[in-house]
Amino acid sequence: MTMLTTPAQPGQHTPRPVPWSKLAWVSWRQYRVALLSAASLLGVLALYLLIMGLRIRTGYASVASCPQLGSRLPHTCEAALMLFGGYHVWGETTAALLMALPMLIGAFAGAPILGRELEAGTFRFSWTQGAGRTRWALARLALPAVTVTAVAAVLSQLFGWFYYPFFATGDSALAPQLFEQTGIAFAAWTLAAFAIGTLAGVLIRKVVPAIAAAMAAWAGLLLITSLYLRRLYQAPLNLHNGGHGASGASPWVISQWWTGPNGKTITTENKIISLLNRPERGYTQWTTYEPGTRYWHFQFIEGAWLLALSVLLIAAAIWLIRRRAA
Amino acid sequence: MTVLTTPAQPDQGKNLRPVPWRRMAWVTWRQHRFAIGGVTAFLGVLALYLLIEGLPIRSAYAAVTACHPASSAVCQSLANNFNTGSYTFQAGIVSALLQVTAALIGAFAGAPVLARELESGTFRYAWTQGFGPRRWAAAKLALLAVAVAAVAAAFSVMFSWYYEPFFASGAQTPLGSTLFDLRGIAFAAWTLAAFTIGAVAGVLIRRVVPAMAATIVAWAGLAYVTGTYLRPHYEAPLVTANPNMPGSAWVIGQWWARGGRPASLSALNQVLRPVGLRAATAGRFQVFGSHLGNFNPVQYLVRHGFTQMTSYQPASRFWTFQFIEAGWLLALSLLLVAATVWLVRRRAA
Numbered sequence: 089m090t091m092l093t094t095p096a097q098p099g100q101h102t103p104r105p106v107p108w109s110k111l112a113w114v115s116w117r118q119y120r121v122a123l124l125s126a127a128s129l130l131g132v133l134a135l136y137l138l139i140m141g142l143r144i145r146t147g148y149a150s151v152a153s154c155p156q157l158g159s160r161l162p163h164t165c166e167a168a169l170m171l172f173g174g175y176h177v178w179g180e181t182t183a184a185l186l187m188a189l190p191m192l193i194g195a196f197a198g199a200p201i202l203g204r205e206l207e208a209g210t211f212r213f214s215w216t217q218g219a220g221r222t223r224w225a226l227a228r229l230a231l232p233a234v235t236v237t238a239v240a241a242v243l244s245q246l247f248g249w250f251y252y253p254f255f256a257t258g259d260s261a262l263a264p265q266l267f268e269q270t271g272i273a274f275a276a277w278t279l280a281a282f283a284i285g286t287l288a289g290v291l292i293r294k295v296v297p298a299i300a301a302a303m304a305a306w307a308g309l310l311l312i313t314s315l316y317l318r319r320l321y322q323a324p325l326n327l328h329n330g331g332h333g334a335s336g337a338s339p340w341v342i343s344q345w346w347t348g349p350n351g352k353t354i355t356t357e358n359k360i361i362s363l364l365n366r367p368e369r370g371y372t373q374w375t376t377y378e379p380g381t382r383y384w385h386f387q388f389i390e391g392a393w394l395l396a397l398s399v400l401l402i403a404a405a406i407w408l409i410r411r412r413a414a
Numbered sequence: 415m416t417v418l419t420t421p422a423q424p425d426q427g428k429n430l431r432p433v434p435w436r437r438m439a440w441v442t443w444r445q446h447r448f449a450i451g452g453v454t455a456f457l458g459v460l461a462l463y464l465l466i467e468g469l470p471i472r473s474a475y476a477a478v479t480a481c482h483p484a485s486s487a488v489c490q491s492l493a494n495n496f497n498t499g500s501y502t503f504q505a506g507i508v509s510a511l512l513q514v515t516a517a518l519i520g521a522f523a524g525a526p527v528l529a530r531e532l533e534s535g536t537f538r539y540a541w542t543q544g545f546g547p548r549r550w551a552a553a554k555l556a557l558l559a560v561a562v563a564a565v566a567a568a569f570s571v572m573f574s575w576y577y578e579p580f581f582a583s584g585a586q587t588p589l590g591s592t593l594f595d596l597r598g599i600a601f602a603a604w605t606l607a608a609f610t611i612g613a614v615a616g617v618l619i620r621r622v623v624p625a626m627a628a629t630i631v632a633w634a635g636l637a638y639v640t641g642t643y644l645r646p647h648y649e650a651p652l653v654t655a656n657p658n659m660p661g662s663a664w665v666i667g668q669w670w671a672r673g674g675r676p677a678s679l680s681a682l683n684q685v686l687r688p689v690g691l692r693a694a695t696a697g698r699f700q701v702f703g704s705h706l707g708n709f710n711p712v713q714y715l716v717r718h719g720f721t722q723m724t725s726y727q728p729a730s731r732f733w734t735f736q737f738i739e740a741g742w743l744l745a746l747s748l749l750l751v752a753a754t755v756w757l758v759r760r761r762a763a
Contacts, residue, residue: 296526299522
């Protein structure tokens with residue numbers, strides 16, 4: 089131990105820092121069991137999406153091949169549509185269950201990385217090695233962060249392929265429960281869960297409470313985003329009396345309400361029902377919606393702020409680590 | 415340390431009074447109060463959410479039941495709006511998301527009980543005390559299991575209250591896969607099973623986080639297999655030729671028959687060919703909605719001598735199924751606890 093207490097000679101040696109490739113190897117050695125078991129589980133999920141997706145798309149192909157007008161065989165199309173309609177429940181259930189996946193992946197992957205070292209005390213050893221604690225933390229975080237994000241991206245592409253027939257037949261890709269599962273949002277939400285888990289691990293310093301806190305924080309963030317924030321990305325449009333105007337991608341209908349002849353909003357449910365039955369003069373039905381064409385715009389906004397948030401949270405975790413043992 | 419190495423006197427140990435069980439209850443409470451409090455708080459928040467969401471649902475349903483005459487167009491459309499509107503959609507999503515609750519409780523409350531002691535090494539101390547490793551494990555698991563199951567049972571009462579209006583209208587089946595396991599005594603049984611899966615995973619894997627992950631995976635697999643393969647066969651399904659099934663029946667399968675024997679796909683398509691229809695399977699051939707205009711393929715097939723057979727479980731079997739499911743889950747839980755205690759004893763020996 090005396091070596092450590094020898095005062096450093098200023099110009100004597102600048103030891104070559106441990107190369108990143110060595111750190112990557114350590115990361116891989118430490119995580120291979122977790123990574124491989126998670127990968128095999130997600131592989132099973134992917135297989136399920138693939139098998140179901142093929143059935144759904146086969147059903148959709150017979151609907152899509154129907155001549156739209158002037159068909160001599162209209163019943164064929166009706167039957168195809170009926171069979172296809174039965175798949176919709178599966179699609180919706182799969183989408184709902186997939187929602188919990190970023191939370192599980194992110195919290196279980198993110199919280200233990202630094203939280204376990206702090207809980208078990210191994211940080212006293214690992215942070216004082218040649219790699220330096222910033223590089224050590226970065227090397228340990230980078231591989232799992234990139235992996236979970238990439239895996240989530242692949243899964244969400246697969247889900248988008250699986251769900252495509254329902255988007256084509258009227259489901260809005262902007263609607264909550266579908267927006268987060270497609271495009272780049274799913275990967276971004278997974279990365280955010282990972283970053284929240286990492287910071288929770290550093291702050292709480294105990295793995296299990298950190299996982300629980302990360303799950304709760306992530307679920308709260310998702311709820312607030314889909315209920316309140318997302319519609320602020322771009323002001324929703326209002327329409328009165330009738331359809332949504334635009335053709336093509338289905339809009340996300342946020343709310344519908346009625347106004348009376350005096351311009352005031354009607355709130356009584358019975359009144360609205362009777363209006364639906366026999367429209368009276370002077371009453372107007374309003375629809376607030378986000379057009380389906382804004383899908384990619386919204387995806388990039390959500391992906392960008394989630395990425396920024398994740399970088400910020402991981403930077404905060406590393407800053408806390410630097411400060412802690414200094 | 416010399417005291418420990420003194421050879422034991424044969425008769426001396428007989429007079430040692432074992433540590434009373436109620437002391438163990440106190441230790442368990444002190445060690446796991448955060449877990450018990452966490453589970454209670456988690457389900458409490460969910461119950462509060464169900465209460466807040468449930469009140470407008472009940473008032474909307476009260477408007478449906480108060481509307482009369484019930485056969486009038488306004489009342490019909492009010493009822494239809496309630497059964498197919500946003501409340502039903504929302505409740506469906508809520509029940510789908512609540513499926514993970516039991517798995518989370520099992521992972522967070524069950525897996526760490528023994529895995530933490532094994533991972534951090536404290537078992538070397540805890541298991542060599544006067545209480546003994548077997549009694550130590552059994553006391554902790556029993557107390558926590560009862561506490562967790564009781565909290566889960568209270569929560570499922572809240573969920574039943576929340577969901578009640580949708581069953582009252584008779585349009586939904588209480589046996590459906592995402593509703594059956596949240597109501598009655600099944601939710602407490604599933605939570606208990608998740609907890610004991612967590613305990614056995616903890617003693618097998620000996621590390622907290624992998625044991626938690628394994629608990630969630632094992633529970634999900636068990637729940638999926640049960641909902642898809644086991645539950646439909648707790649009792650032999652009834653078979654009927656009546657095409658108008660009540661909405662509360664749980665349909666297991668449908669097929670076409672002619673002359674008392676199941677009809678093949680080619681036989682169906684032979685009859686359907688003149689009208690340009692083609693069935694994709696010989697089984698499910700359901701009409702979704704009434705958007706077929708004047709032509710109804712079901713009635714067409716009936717006119718040509720086919721009968722649509724449906725196998726189903728009636729809603730009246732709800733409590734029988736509940737007791738069957740809770741019974742085998744309880745037996746499984748006891749088995750898992752016994753296995754855990756046995757593993758602890760083997761390890762400590």
